[in-house]
Amino acid sequence: MPFIPHTDSDIESMLATIGATSVDALFDEIPQSLRVAGLEGIPLGLSEMEIGRLMSERARVDGRPLSFLGAGAYEHHIPSAVWAITTRGEYYSAYTPYQAEASQGTLQMIYEYQTMISSLTGMQVSNASLYDGGSAVAEAALMAVRAHRKSKSLRVIIPTTVNPNYRRVAESTAGNQGLRFETVPCERTAGVIDFAALQAFAGEDIAALVIQQPNFFGQLEDIDRLTDWAHEAGMLVIAVVNPTSLALLKPPGEWGERGVDICVGEGQPLGVPLSSGGPYFGFMTTRLEYVRSMPGRIVGRTVDLEGRTGYTLTLQAREQHIRRGKATSNICTNQGLLMTAATIYMSLLGPQGLAAVAETSLARTSELVSALSVLPGMRVAFEGPRFHEAVLVLDRPVAAVLTELERHGILGGVDLSVDYPELGQALLVCATETKTSADITRYASALGHALKAVRAA
Amino acid sequence: MPFIPHTDSDIESMLATIGATSVDALFDEIPQSLRVAGLEGIPLGLSEMEIGRLMSERARVDGRPLSFLGAGAYEHHIPSAVWAITTRGEYYSAYTPYQAEASQGTLQMIYEYQTMISSLTGMQVSNASLYDGGSAVAEAALMAVRAHRKSKSLRVIIPTTVNPNYRRVAESTAGNQGLRFETVPCERTAGVIDFAALQAFAGEDIAALVIQQPNFFGQLEDIDRLTDWAHEAGMLVIAVVNPTSLALLKPPGEWGERGVDICVGEGQPLGVPLSSGGPYFGFMTTRLEYVRSMPGRIVGRTVDLEGRTGYTLTLQAREQHIRRGKATSNICTNQGLLMTAATIYMSLLGPQGLAAVAETSLARTSELVSALSVLPGMRVAFEGPRFHEAVLVLDRPVAAVLTELERHGILGGVDLSVDYPELGQALLVCATETKTSADITRYASALGHALKAVRAA
Amino acid sequence: MNQILEKTIFEYSRPGRVAAAQCPPAADAALVASAKATIPQALQRRDAPLLPQASELDVVRHFTRLSQLNFSIDTNFYPLGSCTMKYNPKACNQYAMLPEFLGRHPLAPASQGQGFLSCMYELQEMLKEVTGMKAVSLNPMAGAHGEFAGVAMIRAYHRSRGDLARNEIIVPEAAHGTNPATATMCGCIVKEIPVDAEGDVDLDALAKVLGPNTAGIMLTNPSTLGVFERKIEQVAKMVHEAGGLLYYDGANLNAILGKVRPGDMGFDVIHMNLHKTFSTPHGGGGPGAGAVGVSARLEPFLPVPVVSREGDHYRWLSEADRPLSIGRLSAFMGNAGVLLRAYVYMRMLGREGMSRVGEFATLNANYLLARLQAAGFDLAYPTRRASHEFIITLKRQAKELNVTAMDVAKRLLDYGFHAPTTYFPLLVPECLLIEPTETESKETLDAFVEAMVAILAEAETDAEKVKGAPYTMPVRRLDDVRAAKQLDLTWKPVDSAA
Amino acid sequence: MNQILEKTIFEYSRPGRVAAAQCPPAADAALVASAKATIPQALQRRDAPLLPQASELDVVRHFTRLSQLNFSIDTNFYPLGSCTMKYNPKACNQYAMLPEFLGRHPLAPASQGQGFLSCMYELQEMLKEVTGMKAVSLNPMAGAHGEFAGVAMIRAYHRSRGDLARNEIIVPEAAHGTNPATATMCGCIVKEIPVDAEGDVDLDALAKVLGPNTAGIMLTNPSTLGVFERKIEQVAKMVHEAGGLLYYDGANLNAILGKVRPGDMGFDVIHMNLHKTFSTPHGGGGPGAGAVGVSARLEPFLPVPVVSREGDHYRWLSEADRPLSIGRLSAFMGNAGVLLRAYVYMRMLGREGMSRVGEFATLNANYLLARLQAAGFDLAYPTRRASHEFIITLKRQAKELNVTAMDVAKRLLDYGFHAPTTYFPLLVPECLLIEPTETESKETLDAFVEAMVAILAEAETDAEKVKGAPYTMPVRRLDDVRAAKQLDLTWKPVDSAA
Numbered sequence A, B: 001m002p003f004i005p006h007t008d009s010d011i012e013s014m015l016a017t018i019g020a021t022s023v024d025a026l027f028d029e030i031p032q033s034l035r036v037a038g039l040e041g042i043p044l045g046l047s048e049m050e051i052g053r054l055m056s057e058r059a060r061v062d063g064r065p066l067s068f069l070g071a072g073a074y075e076h077h078i079p080s081a082v083w084a085i086t087t088r089g090e091y092y093s094a095y096t097p098y099q100a101e102a103s104q105g106t107l108q109m110i111y112e113y114q115t116m117i118s119s120l121t122g123m124q125v126s127n128a129s130l131y132d133g134g135s136a137v138a139e140a141a142l143m144a145v146r147a148h149r150k151s152k153s154l155r156v157i158i159p160t161t162v163n164p165n166y167r168r169v170a171e172s173t174a175g176n177q178g179l180r181f182e183t184v185p186c187e188r189t190a191g192v193i194d195f196a197a198l199q200a201f202a203g204e205d206i207a208a209l210v211i212q213q214p215n216f217f218g219q220l221e222d223i224d225r226l227t228d229w230a231h232e233a234g235m236l237v238i239a240v241v242n243p244t245s246l247a248l249l250k251p252p253g254e255w256g257e258r259g260v261d262i263c264v265g266e267g268q269p270l271g272v273p274l275s276s277g278g279p280y281f282g283f284m285t286t287r288l289e290y291v292r293s294m295p296g297r298i299v300g301r302t303v304d305l306e307g308r309t310g311y312t313l314t315l316q317a318r319e320q321h322i323r324r325g326k327a328t329s330n331i332c333t334n335q336g337l338l339m340t341a342a343t344i345y346m347s348l349l350g351p352q353g354l355a356a357v358a359e360t361s362l363a364r365t366s367e368l369v370s371a372l373s374v375l376p377g378m379r380v381a382f383e384g385p386r387f388h389e390a391v392l393v394l395d396r397p398v399a400a401v402l403t404e405l406e407r408h409g410i411l412g413g414v415d416l417s418v419d420y421p422e423l424g425q426a427l428l429v430c431a432t433e434t435k436t437s438a439d440i441t442r443y444a445s446a447l448g449h450a451l452k453a454v455r456a457a
Numbered sequence C, D: 001m002n003q004i005l006e007k008t009i010f011e012y013s014r015p016g017r018v019a020a021a022q023c024p025p026a027a028d029a030a031l032v033a034s035a036k037a038t039i040p041q042a043l044q045r046r047d048a049p050l051l052p053q054a055s056e057l058d059v060v061r062h063f064t065r066l067s068q069l070n071f072s073i074d075t076n077f078y079p080l081g082s083c084t085m086k087y088n089p090k091a092c093n094q095y096a097m098l099p100e101f102l103g104r105h106p107l108a109p110a111s112q113g114q115g116f117l118s119c120m121y122e123l124q125e126m127l128k129e130v131t132g133m134k135a136v137s138l139n140p141m142a143g144a145h146g147e148f149a150g151v152a153m154i155r156a157y158h159r160s161r162g163d164l165a166r167n168e169i170i171v172p173e174a175a176h177g178t179n180p181a182t183a184t185m186c187g188c189i190v191k192e193i194p195v196d197a198e199g200d201v202d203l204d205a206l207a208k209v210l211g212p213n214t215a216g217i218m219l220t221n222p223s224t225l226g227v228f229e230r231k232i233e234q235v236a237k238m239v240h241e242a243g244g245l246l247y248y249d250g251a252n253l254n255a256i257l258g259k260v261r262p263g264d265m266g267f268d269v270i271h272m273n274l275h276k277t278f279s280t281p282h283g284g285g286g287p288g289a290g291a292v293g294v295s296a297r298l299e300p301f302l303p304v305p306v307v308s309r310e311g312d313h314y315r316w317l318s319e320a321d322r323p324l325s326i327g328r329l330s331a332f333m334g335n336a337g338v339l340l341r342a343y344v345y346m347r348m349l350g351r352e353g354m355s356r357v358g359e360f361a362t363l364n365a366n367y368l369l370a371r372l373q374a375a376g377f378d379l380a381y382p383t384r385r386a387s388h389e390f391i392i393t394l395k396r397q398a399k400e401l402n403v404t405a406m407d408v409a410k411r412l413l414d415y416g417f418h419a420p421t422t423y424f425p426l427l428v429p430e431c432l433l434i435e436p437t438e439t440e441s442k443e444t445l446d447a448f449v450e451a452m453v454a455i456l457a458e459a460e461t462d463a464e465k466v467k468g469a470p471y472t473m474p475v476r477r478l479d480d481v482r483a484a485k486q487l488d489l490t491w492k493p494v495d496s497a498a
Ligand SMILES: Cc1ncc(COP(=O)(O)O)c(C=O)c1O
Pocket: A331, A332, A333, C082, C083, C142, C143, C144, C145, C176, C178, C179, C220, C224, C249, C251, C252, C273, C288, C289, C290
């Protein structure tokens, strides 16, 4: 019996101790009518050897194409040490550190994580992770509405330069509590928030403005102006940021005169594998004054009976297991192991390493954009500064070109023509530090062929 | 500087403490004439990201063909737990457990290993590993000569049914101390030691007889008769065994009337990956009376100051670090980590699991032999019982057929025509529990094609 | 456990130190400079973030040593009620972490992911089968997230029928905190109802709260009291007749796997904690996966994406295919890597292994119950069978010996056992909710009983000893009040002496 | 460290228990039965071996807990002289363990291993470059095995010239035990020679033993005394003139990497401990890899196989290509997986990183020496520079305080530091041979000095305390005498109460 240690004599003596005649008798409180006959739809069990072979074969089917995809999930180098340590049984198979004395490893690690991510974002306090970047945006909107001292508004502005999937998650999550998301279009030259359109909201009672930096197109927003404008208009400001970019870019805590109020983002770039979309982790930092409105677990440093330093979960009165229906969120299990990986990643990279990753990604993307945009029928959609993504516009169907590239073993980017039809046949490309000049050349040459194979529209 | 933590200010203050003006000054005792100019032949350093990519690409070049190779290294299922635990830093990066109090993990594990391998081979005591199966045979020969109380002979009989590479290693190792290896041919019907030829040595002063079971061809020797004969002739008996087979086959400790004197073998089948040939580990067990002649480390159980059970290296007076030129061997570093893997493997498989592996391998090989030998131009070389390997004889060049099979992604076996020209175009095939009926069918069908493609000689 | 306390990683930091092998190879300096020059100064960072400047060895050593300060399934028995801390097979991790799976981008086309998608599809199918539901979505990233999806679907269902008033969610008082919290997250009003003396739902109280505003009820069965809700069919009937739907909190699915199916009990929607029943790791707090299953009438509302098979081809269904969907709950598709682990686990168990889970989880719980009861511990529901878990109450000991459930829990740590769940459910005073799971051996259970007996004896002869526990952990009992009052949530450079 | 002692795995065992997921799928029973029937009863096993019958969880938990009882580089500073316990980069392990490398059979044709073979070829080339030798063979599986290959080549060389009398190997008295042991293994006679007061070889003594029987001399430089053999050129000249060859024991190569090359010092043959200088893990006792390098005249004698490149193709050279080879030392090609790790390490270091190894290993050693000397410890060779290691002697403390090197070593464990090498080399009384390696930071070295100072203070005020150490390890000092006298080398079922 896989994973069940009982021998026949164990079963016999245990039943005797219980005073039951059979294992089945232990289910005697369950109405007979409800009992399951069998699970014919489930295949018979496989040995580890068989499943190992099956999974290896399926993995081989998927292959390892050269990818220039980004759009919220980024391929970065992950030091071997990160997962070698993260998958140690003591992290991997531990429970939430409710028993602090038996969980100092996890707790201290979270404390160290909170320190790093707070500093990276320029904020004062952090929680111990949320599900992912999308759900973090939703939680931030809910939190802003809850934390806003002067407004009871349920309206939050979330411009189209924010990742469309984040907007969807925010809508499907926070919409249930009556939050209303207002949209602002993007301005077409630099691909950033249309400030004029935003200003139309001046004077209205709105809880918060969400600003993504770099935005979904990879372009850099004028964060100081936006932040100050929103604060003056009485809104809180929620920043959505790529943590890698913060090695180079101004941290949300310093945006505008006062810095943002809540900062969230997708933690995946910090040592978490792409893995078809998860598990990743959402991060959230805020000002100290809002800490009691924050969802999720928080670790604090304290002392033990003998005065020694120790770590424990704190401010639990915000959480569902204490406050139940009045908690700041229903989140319980979070993405602890991914945060562990990120903490080790940030420790290995350090400020210098992370800056090098950011700079190299920036440089490679600029190299990529130059190499691709000179091809016939290709142009760069937006001018102005960007980080490690860019939108290119084609004179023929993006989808068909991407399919052609796939045949060369290349995933050429994300087709934006569905989410942003207003941009035409637009393609979002990304190059991180993992791409070499040779890779870029290979892409450009394959694209040359693909463009020939697909007729211009 | 990869893997060097020194900052500029560290270097400065350390030099100040030393009283040296530069790091280079620390080499002032080395004659200037000897100093190296540079290492131009070494490429510039790569980041972990770059080497990771390079290694992944090289691995992909090698691929993962379907393999029916054996001949001393066997593809078995390795439970994921084995290497997940073996590569834990506390095992992986620990030193030899000379400081027993800080090495109880490794020491207890070796004690458990000694218990398992002693029992598996039916012998009384074990060491903590030798380099590999080949070197274990060489050490066993040396030990037999050393341990033999009644003979000063340097002659050891090593029949041709012993793995030819083991014979080579024994020769190149023990030959230096003057050992002389006598050979005995194999009998051509059952592919076992030619007993008549062996009997020719009766009456001569010979230190030991080496018996491999299953032998190199996968055939089973008549071990009781051989052992008793050798003992009667005043020789010690050295068994060379496949540990997996011992789940089914009579352990050397029970061969003949008295059991063998020394038992060695290749530990690779016990949870060690094929890995192009190493690292594997050699095992060696013996009678208690010979323990002081045994090479390699040995762990004993003892008590500490407070009477608690603990483990420590023992009988070190046999070893080079104590006895120097008079040690039982020069071995120092052994194959500890592989033995760790084997201990975990044996613990996970247990007697029942190991028996299932052995039985399934046996059955699959018989299936394979049936499937291949019916093909035109193929025949089974030997009758009589065998374990999980068999020799097939072809009517056309083995090498060419194997090359054809490679094109189908199949490694069809080991070409014996070089080592055993007397067998003709002989091929040694192996199927372990990792091979399914579908794999065997695939091989048979590819072989059908290959035989057609290669002309009969 | 490493008794030498470990300083923070920041105390290993020295200006200028760097784990150089981890830095990307220097790109052409001119290229970098010109790319950086495109970014206005005002958008650039001025001061480096407070990340450690440490060597690779220091980082490895620090986090390895830290790990040793933890209890975990791989090192300790963890009878945590409601949490299902069972063995996490190493194979699940190894095969979910094959390079091709790890490297696959979430937006890679389905054509570059048929291997992965086939696993997801089969996982959906298997989850349908074990729960008796008609359709499954794998998106939610934890149990609570699945609850959210479930309640949101219930709301969407009522709304789609124009039944707009239904915004009340009924939960038993013993419910897990995430149940009421989820109802609130979904903009619903929580109605708590009591349970009777034997732990079943109080039907009279239920009848009273049911009405035209009833959206649904959230239950787990067996309940968090560790007993099977015997009147479940009646509850289902009453709620359905009142126009409400039934939500099944799958946290306790382990108890009944292969024995009873929520779908057959009358539930309309269910979440499954794959990190409990299907043995994906808890990871010190996550990640989990909270797949949801629904009856046919809720299928259109399932969160997207969902994998469909068309002939031999697998693809994601999205908003376009499911216009009534409650939408997207994750930026991509949820915790794919966790789902792969659950898939491997389910395939290894297979049909026959699946029912054994419920059987042996129940056997272990009832055995532990019998032994603890014989040893003098009081059961919260002495007349009931344990399901996969059960509750003992230390009310008597608290009163007579002044030793609380918390004290016993802390003392257990000294015996090498993680504490059971304490003070949950809240309605049982001084309770320990004990769930051994099916993967623990009789010997481990016996050793736990011995420890409990020893602690009881200590409580009787030397209560202070128990109250002062733990003694052998890296720290003694921690000052939680101080932690909450003197908030210290991030390390500051001046601390370095601390 | 886990203070709760761990029982043996056999005590987890129960008849009939099995980790079922690890059993191969049942093959057709009839097939198995008929295959088994071919094996005569007399050849079959009667009783099952004493292997544990345990669950997968029990096995994982047992070996995880056991691991925590160990010190290791990943958890502790290990200043073990002569052992070069440096950081083992995780990348080396990860990339050597790619499934394709792990799955490759040793007898797979070269056509199915060009990726692997190219790594081996480049490794050979790099090792030639750093050592200044003309050819390399990767076969030997540890340092001592490399020594064996080396001395065997020396003998083969003399023999090939008809110089049959040369069977004496000279070793300095401070040499590592494997040196004389190897000479014996090769059928040679060992001639020990003394070193002078400053640690250099005594040239007069050398001159005396040199003669027509001299096969060669085995040296390591820097020597095991932690100092550079300054007269090496003269030694080489004398030995060569006497018709002998020079063997370099590469255990101390870390000291001079990128600074001096054995080939340039006049050595004819050398082994390298890849598990020291090139950072493959020690694995609690192995595996290592002891590649050998030779000057041109010894190339024909190298052990086979050796990788050669022919155009773009790599293949193994075997006996047929190298008829004078000393032959095969391994059933296949040595510790391939270890070699892959060394390859990854060397490529990460690269040309520039290689010389830094010697520099910073030397800097760390000299810094530690300076600080310990300042703290009142006596150096064995106070007039000399430390190489990558150095010796302190506690002769004075042993005499005055009755505290031995062993006592200090054991006490260091309580401070979280592995002990330095003790009582080696034997010629220095009460010695500690200390090698910090280049991968340790100044802070770690400083902490070690603090611990040494604290222990010295303890020795002065409370010698018994030091003599009773360790106190915080899983066990106190062990009774080695009993271990050797009352041999207990395997667990027996009757022990289960122990
Ligand atoms: C009964 C019950 N419901 C819901 C949950 C919430 O699940 P999760 O922690 O995965 O969000 C839990 C988990 O602790 C639980 O025990």
